[in-house]
Amino acid sequence: MLTQVQAAPGAGLDAFFQARSIAVVGASDDITKIGGRPVQLLRKYGYAGAIYPINPKGGSIQGLQAYASVLDTPAAPELAILAVPADATLQAVRDCAERGVHGVIVLSAGFGEAGPEGVALQGELVRVARNHGMRLLGPNCLGAVNVVDKLVGSFSIALEQSMPPAGQVGIVSQSGNIGSFTMRNMADRGLGLSRFIATGNEADVDVADGIAALAEDDATRIILCCMETCRHAGRLTEALDMARRRRKPVIVLKIGATEQGQAAAASHTGALTGSDAVFDAVFRRHGVLRVRSFEELLDVGHAAVLLSDGRLPTTDAVTLVAASGGFGIMMADAMVEAGMTLPQLAETTKALIREAVPTAGTNNPVDASAQMSARPDILLKMLTALQEDANGSTLVLLLALSLYNPRLRGVYLEALAKIRASHPDRLLVIISQGPPDAVAEINALGIPVFPGIPAAAKGLAGLVRLGQLAALPAAPAYQGPVDAVDPAVFRNEFHAKKALAAAGISVPREEIVDSAEQAVRAAQATGYPVVLKIASEDIAHKTEIGGVALNLQDDAAVREAYDRLMANAAKNAPKARLDGVLVAPMVRGGVELIAGVSRDPVFGPVVMVGLGGIYAEILKDVAVQVAPVSEDEALRMLRSLKMFPLLDGARGQARADVAAAARTVARLSEFACRHAADVAEIDMNPILVRPEGEGVLVLDALMVPTSSSTPAH
């Protein structure tokens, strides 16, 4: 049902946010009903456009003139909100299309999530909408809200008590509940919102549309996104790149991170979930900060908004200040665990701090003692010294419970207002519990207030990471040739390696032979010692059937090994089709890598690299990225491995040729893109990475065809 042409991400979404007239189909006087709530909320919060309640009974609804059909309204509404039962929705969508409505929001459930009939009905909704150039949000969704213009196309419980303040945070969420929860929590922290969109079943409009629309919205400066699945990789990455070009940080809570969560996601939505590690890689590549909890989403989002006036941290350095040594230690622990660093202060700064607060300990964390809050001028003097220190770090001041004390509250607020005025470009964040109005006052100064130490640590680390991600170069899509692969590559490692060699990947000199005498001649040509291996497409694990002979030193050993291998194959794999025996040089010395390609259901060919042998298996120490990867990206993948020191000359060993390894991974990824139609999987295992300058050798390789590609014979 999704194979029809889709619009570019974000195209036509203005209807959901900027409509000047709205029809509510299925409008009701009962404000506890889904059809009653949008009418009530549009009026309650002061939407300025026309509202047309649609109800077959006509008359008046919530004090407004109602119409029997969207075809009867005085003017064509730009947006229609549909709150009628599933079986009445298709006709309502047809009416909207006929009337020239630009967008419809289908709040009702009972479609794609409700069995085959629902799936068919949902497909029909999309067909009608697309045929008329109308965008469709939902069904089974919580709609859209433009907070600035009070346009409420939603029945979210988060709007029950109040409209969030207008501001810079845009929210896009597949799940309406999670989106609502985010909206409510940001508002509770006193942070303003721009737009909210919940995409539900994503029959037409999806998360990519939402991200793109927020990227293009001038009011939005930060995009918070909650997603479960991705239905179209290209649209998602295109939308993320739009946000990146407009320098709008995107923070994503992608749920379904564990196998159990993914299983739940699959049963919940029926969409493809994709590998979690691949999502990680895609987000990283496209400048997105992925967070692991709702709390982290809020904490990083909170700080990002308040510092989005150009003060986003460019360094992971923090200077920590508390009135209590114990709290200083807690902060130091949490910050270091989050990856931040604690530079020391300059001696001049230390002297100035002691001048202001003689009892202060001036290491970082600064143990400023209760004296720091004795008077506003003392505190200001200390803060000034800290903000002017040359280490350029972010200043983190912990207030614990102080804001509950009226005298201390006065001291802090006065000094904080002054330091912000005198040092508008410097970074200062507060960790404090306290009366909400005091916290709001500090936030209003442009100073983020975190509710706890881990929140501040994760929040700041997230901001630093956002900055680092923004600095990475964009990854261009694969632009090279696309063609068929020689089907022989699926037959045995000899042909697989030949194809890889043609793609610029180093493999050993090898021959396939059919007799012991040929094997001896090949071994002599190769140079001793050599290796013999059975070549057969039917034997994936050669060692297990006795199909490998290592370290053969002379003609006699080769002859004996040839016969033994053939006998083993006949005995242990009697039905296997044999292509002969491979003769290769015995290569030693270096570090073993493994690399491979697999096909992600969402993102297509994915390249993987890890340290070879038993350790990769036990430690799951591998890095993945969607193909193609550049050599620089491949190098970052290698460097991200826990066991990277093994390649980097740990314990006085020679440094391995990491550049050649990266080149090999990059070329493998290009090969995978070029032959994506034919090749489903590639394994290169082991890859011997030799000392720096000596390159790598792929000692074994295996390719698996896609189910659609022609078998090898």
Next chain:
Amino acid sequence: MLTQVQAAPGAGLDAFFQARSIAVVGASDDITKIGGRPVQLLRKYGYAGAIYPINPKGGSIQGLQAYASVLDTPAAPELAILAVPADATLQAVRDCAERGVHGVIVLSAGFGEAGPEGVALQGELVRVARNHGMRLLGPNCLGAVNVVDKLVGSFSIALEQSMPPAGQVGIVSQSGNIGSFTMRNMADRGLGLSRFIATGNEADVDVADGIAALAEDDATRIILCCMETCRHAGRLTEALDMARRRRKPVIVLKIGATEQGQAAAASHTGALTGSDAVFDAVFRRHGVLRVRSFEELLDVGHAAVLLSDGRLPTTDAVTLVAASGGFGIMMADAMVEAGMTLPQLAETTKALIREAVPTAGTNNPVDASAQMSARPDILLKMLTALQEDANGSTLVLLLALSLYNPRLRGVYLEALAKIRASHPDRLLVIISQGPPDAVAEINALGIPVFPGIPAAAKGLAGLVRLGQLAALPAAPAYQGPVDAVDPAVFRNEFHAKKALAAAGISVPREEIVDSAEQAVRAAQATGYPVVLKIASEDIAHKTEIGGVALNLQDDAAVREAYDRLMANAAKNAPKARLDGVLVAPMVRGGVELIAGVSRDPVFGPVVMVGLGGIYAEILKDVAVQVAPVSEDEALRMLRSLKMFPLLDGARGQARADVAAAARTVARLSEFACRHAADVAEIDMNPILVRPEGEGVLVLDALMVPTSSSTPAH
């Protein structure tokens, strides 16, 4: 100053919690002053005993008769709270001692934390107190509070607005600020407190005393502890064991977990910090749950209190329920990451759920849809089915924002009250934001309400861990002989291994020789192949100076190797004193371990074990525990290694003799205890662990004497 005899942990602390009369020395009419606040707080919250303000001016203070000295009060006060400057404190302590006061709280600063003079003064306070059998809390502390009896020996800001409700949580904290913060936050969650004690400089009363006093207090059922340092290992573990015997969970936030935090701790308090990993091990051994953040302390503590009626979870299984599939996935991700498991529901349970809520998805997490809260009876029917499922898991119900909606609030509260009444022994926790009064109502039912998903996951995982820790056997202290070691063990590996062999640890058959001919005879006796190694106490790294020859196959090779080793030693370590050359069998096959002993500044001899070679170094994959360790404990240490699968037959390899490895570690730890006075460090590296049933061999060993023990010659 701490070398005087200390009382048993907790002895004499009643004075701080149950005094029937209190003198406040330095009392003031000004309630913003440290001397004014205890008088005010004792009166404000209704302390029932006598209050004697002490002030040289006499007269009346805050409406009470004041006295010039503690010597003038009508009766001897049981407790004195000192809020006079540091230089007046010693006289005040002397007066208290003379008057027969049982305990003094020194709130004032300016002692051990303030330089050498302060240290001396603090020592004098303790001397006077101990000479009179009087306990001293502080100085530089936030005192003690008995919440039940409204005895406030503190000026904590956490008591500014209200007294916490009386309850079962005891708090002991070195840092007054952190303790106050804990007290305030527990009270804000509606959880009652029993006692609070903040130990500050710990001149006399320390955290161990506090833990012991709370363990013995009938009102206290859970002990929350915030500590930075430990001044006396034995007292701490004794106090922890007291709590364990009384089945009172102890949850510790030990700060200074990172190097930076430890550095800050050292500068902050001057006490020994100890290795963080060793603290981990000690806490684990003594049944303590160590948490990593303040938030986790509160979350686990919160749940532990509400479930301490015997419902503490005995399984890591959870069944997750939410009205939104997305939230279900988030819960699944967080629970699995915290180590919990998600069993499936019985088919009968699934059928009952669908009967109640036809739209529900009945996998775990259960996607119960908005229908579950349509009516109280529907919700109750579903909850009943879930609570009666045979999987015995903890039920986690997520309400998100629902409690903000008056109708939903009614539905949930009615159904929750009924399910608690009908299933009082089953475990049910809620995740919800919501109006504080609604949350309090649910907590009051005995159902813990967590504010967020990670909080619930960490809270439940913490509870499960507490149960697991409580089930571990207590670790007896070392009871064996203590004697001097043969000083030769420090001279070379030959003697070190001989001593280890005498302690029951397997080492190869070895000889020390002085000539090439002796080497050949030794090699013949040993059996080829052999290894030759230089033996010298001055050469710790034999390989680096060319002092090792491996895999020697015959007499000629041994002869040549002997001469080469001697030549290398003469050239590369000309000043080294040589003991000869060691001849040992060349042993191969098996997995390499390393094990050792070092001396922790707080806990004494500590045994370490890890996988050998480059991986231990890169991955820091080691386990530590305070000596002695039993074989069972050693086995748990081995099993905790990331690379344990290497020993356990990963990838079809033979399983290694893990039992023998554990026995070796246990015997090493006993050796370390026996010779703790002489031996500072031991390294056994490598230890070859052979296939199951074939034992281990310690191939090399090194011992380092304590600085006080006699050198080897």
